[in-house]
Amino acid sequence: MGKRMVVVGGVAGGASAAAKAKRENPDLEVVVYEKSGFVSYGACGLPYVLSGEIPSLERLIARTPEEFRKQGIGVHPHHEVVDINPEERVLTVFDHGEGRTFQDRYDYLVLATGARPTLPPIPGTEQAGVYTLRSMEDGERLLRALEGARRAAILGAGYIGLEVAEAFRKRGLEVTLLEAKDRPLPHWDEEVGTLLRGELERHGVEVWTGVRVLALRGSGRVEAVETSEGVVPADLVLIATGVRPNTELAQAMGVALGPTGAIATDERMRTNLEGVFAAGDVAESFHRVLGRPYWLPLGDVANKHGRTAGSVIAGKEARFHGVVGTAIFKAFRLAVATTGLSWEAALREGYRAKKAFIQSRDGAHYYPGSAPLWVELVYEEGTDRLLGGAVVAHGHGALRVDVLAALLHRRGTLEDLLALDLAYAPPYSPVWDPLLIAAQQAR
Structure with a gap:
């Protein structure tokens, strides 16, 4: 048996x-x-x-x-x-x-x-019109709620909050994004947060950062979010403050x-x-x-x-070899990809961390339709060991982050990155790949 x-x-x-x-x-x-x-x-x-x-x-x-x-x-x-x-x-x-x-x-x-999902310790979260998004059942409830909603408030500007802000705007809702820290995507560095804020605001999302949410107002059904910076009217509230x-x-x-x-x-x-x-x-x-x-x-x-x-x-030999923290998400026309440690996180961990941040393009400057692309590299001063990085692009160019993730898995350095033979053709990259430009600047 x-x-x-x-x-x-x-x-x-x-x-x-x-x-x-x-x-x-x-x-x-x-x-x-x-x-x-x-x-x-x-x-x-x-x-x-x-x-x-x-x-x-x-x-x-x-x-x-x-x-x-x-x-x-x-x-x-x-x-x-x-x-x-x-x-x-x-x-x-x-x-x-x-x-x-x-x-x-x-x-x-x-x-x-x-x-x-974790719910913040504030009054009013039990009311009708307050949602989280984790499961299919959550999705069913939110889809029904969207039919009559006009104004949404989203608590938390991490991955879920940012993705749903776009979804709600596409459904025609007014959207306010509320974040306790000083920028969207608060676990990453300021440059990426600034790019994100600009993209959100260009698409009609009101972004409130550095705010404390005090309560969800309403009598059985949510009507507004009370914050340290003022009151946000809302007939739908999504709580995306973590899990x-x-x-x-x-x-x-x-x-x-x-x-x-x-x-x-x-x-x-x-x-x-x-x-x-x-x-x-x-x-x-x-x-x-x-x-x-x-x-x-x-x-x-x-x-x-x-x-x-x-x-x-099943009796086979298998191991899970760990993570370096790679993630990617979409916010309107921007793709944001990160891996490893942010500069701020690396400093908190005690590394003598430095960073390089450059703007390049996802294709040759003369190729029709090429768009801006940004790279951040985080590395250790003295050893030049890579500690992390981010790529922000208008599309699949952000998948360059996988090159950085592969190097992180092997404890790679700036020198290792500069030695790589990366693909080049005018529709997909400048003759110097943006990753190499960032590595040159760092070195």
Whole structure:
């Protein structure tokens, strides 16, 4: 009889773990319990459904429960795992559909319970008209809300807040973006924030930075956001002030958390408990620049976690080699990509960090339609080791960030970057690639 693998949570990390394990070892019995009504979908696409660019939420679904079952994987939506006994390897599951509780057993367990939005400690967040965006159900609620909304306030100018600001503008809403720090995308450096602010304001988004949100006003339904700088009328409020890992189940069964507050794992995604793995937004990663555990709740990382856990459970050799913190997002016509440490973060970490920031173009200056492109390089004074970087462009030119990410994975230097043979043709790059121009300036 084959071993039994149970996955708790069936979105990115959980679905990847289940599919990979079953593919690598068809004798494994694989079962997935998912609390919500949806499994295996691209949550990163939710803002583009809100904008109307993607016509329906169904387009985001990678695999349905029926498709998993054809693969021999038992997927159970609306099933919440409420307790786990690791000594006996027994789970207690609540079936929301039938209102009953039952028990199941496992040989291998994958915790992929994800993360959830954090709500600021202010009055009024429980009112109608106040939303978060994390799940398909959140997307359904927001789509319905957009039909009658006229003015939106967004709390938080990170990835979600910025993407949804664009979506709401495309739907014709008036939008005010409220950020406690002094710029949009506050975890990165000032130059990128300045470019972002200009792009947002050009497209009609009102940007308030350095503001404290004091309360959401209304009597049962939100009517305005009260801030330290004044009152913003709003009939729809999106809270995008961050997320935290769903570790309650893990903690209750004795799974150890790491320094970030997410589940600690080794490079095979194993936890401190025998037979128990973790994957996705509930688990830590290892940051190759910082050399320590790091929490990076992104979809591509979750999928890699899941594939690694699934391979190991299936008896194959696999390791997750860590992250350098690479991310990219779209804000109207700008693509903003970052990797590694910002200059400010590098200074906080104790590096003798310097930065170079240049403006170039995404094609030859004489090529029709070429557009401005900006590069920031962050490096260590003395060693010239690369610590991070950003590329801001009008389109796919921002994917140059992947060159920097690859160098960060190998502890590369400015000299290593200058030695690279990068692609050149007038439609795609100046004869000196913008990355090389930035490296020359830094050196």
